Amino acid sequence: MDKVIAHISGIKKLTNQALDILSSISSVCYVKINSESELKKSLKNCDIFWFRLNHKITEEVLKNARCKYILCAVTGLDHIDIIACKKYNIKVISLKNEKEFLKEVRATAEHNFGLLLALIRKSKSAFKHVESYQWNRNLFQGEELYKKKIGILGLGRLGKIIAEYANVFGMEVYYHDKIDFEESIYTNCESLEDLITQVDILSINITYDDTTHFIINKRILSKIKKSLYIVNTSRGGVVNEDDIITFLNKGKIKGYATDVLYGEPDIEENKLIKYAEENENVIITPHISGYTKESIEKTEIFIANKFLKNFNKN
Template identity: 30%
Template sequence: MRLLAIGDNFIGKEVMEEGLKELKGYGIEITVREWEHKNLEMLQKDNLLIEQNGPEAVELSEELIWDIEDYDILIVQFTPVSKKLIEKAKNLKLIGVLRGGAENIDCEYAAAKEISVMNTPGRNARAVAEFTIGMILSEIRNIARSHAALKNGEWRKKFPNSGFVPELNGKIVGLVGFGSVGKLVASYLNAFGCKILVYDPFFKGNIDYIEIVDLEYLLKNSDIISIHARLTDDTYHMIGKKEISLMKSTSVIVNTARSGLVDEKSIVEALDEGKISGAAIDVFDVEPIVKNDKILQLDNITITPHMAGSTRDAFINSPKFMRDILARALDKNENLPIVNGINPEF
């Protein structure tokens, strides 16, 4: 059995090889290549194109996939796996993607070809969750704004929320989406003494320190709203103008998930008009942000360049997580993160 793993600027060849090497014990021959970009910015630009337009949006070089028909397993992180590539991969049985989202895989066509697609749920959940807490604190306590002011020689003490700077203890925080990231964020917020509301139609379980509510109730009652849903056709712009109008004038919205979950223009408008207190955003409709974007002129927002999940630990551990998933698949374990409904057949 042969496996082709395609790394990138975040997960290089050596990290990929080290993470997957134990699969050789299953008789798997491993080949590792890299989807090369001049820098991380160029990779992120391609990744955004793929997320917004699908895996056909970026063409791979022939050098990268020239013998794809010889492989049974394909492992990628950001590399697009299009219908064209799948059609060429005559012997492919499984596609593994080293992240939670599978936007870069044509999952529907893979299913039509009886190819299983599996993701790596939670691989950077801790990185995003920790970053989310940092974004919340930075926005409500004006950490980034005061830092920027001091760097410019200003001893700034007045901010848009100066009349109601809060502490987290006792505040109501609404989490939209309660997967791997949402659960970690909730556990951290519980330690701060927050009351936690959760909206997630797919969550089945019972955690004593959260309250499951509908989206309208969450929006109306939360002091802080943090987005952790998966981006699908159904969740696109799930937070739009109507939803923002339900929020308190003193509330803050945080998005470290996907830009498409929130109507960016409506958020900017609400912040500009003072309809909500603030926002903390790590993901944007256009990346990098253009210099004349109105979002850069707002004083009641904390912005970062799509970096929530980018920790060394998250990238290094991803191939190891996939190694363990593949081992379970080869051992015929039923507990597999299959995203397209097709069980792998080896």
């Protein structure tokens, strides 16, 4: 590459250290992209494309791309067509499988518990109540986490951190994972059905792929013996949102809190948002669980260094 050009999309300004690393080998241009045609144009005019979750990178947008590196400081890559990237010899630099580094990035696990607490203490409706100049505490009797049984679907990096936090709250921790952690101090459930029948709260923390698409569906939800709360900080595609709504209406799900939606960021027709507008037992945040000052700084510096090592090899 004679003149290396990096395009940064959806980020106001990279962390200084990450920017210094990137600037040492390329010119840096912050771009505003509002359509697929603008995304195609950007990929045609850069060698390095840095973004997070604000675009879907499909084979169609990659067909005539000049870009040879996609940098994405996230763990889940369902918004990037990895097969197409390989086809066009584009390297994806991300946080996927960076287990040791990610042990120090805890923002998502913290948000997971923030959502759970807001859900179980009816904070959404309580906030609205006071903002309308009312003060009736009798409307908002919540529940405690202490002694509740929490089921963690996916005892990976985030699942283990959430289990630690649950332990501090005095909760009983159950989990289901495709890996059987023999050394775990928590109760292993051999199946998702077994997990969902034993717990008061289900925390979804699995990786999203073809095997976990709509893994939470009406067949699984029909196994619920007592109403439970569900928190999802994984990906929207792991749950069938229509089925979630059905079981909310049946009272089998007490409440659903999620930081992710199926098809995001295209949410104009999302039925779960419509349900949340009319019901207080659904809380939705716009995929902000990992979006803290500390995590942004750590992950951007890590991705910049990882890219530099890869770039220098070529």
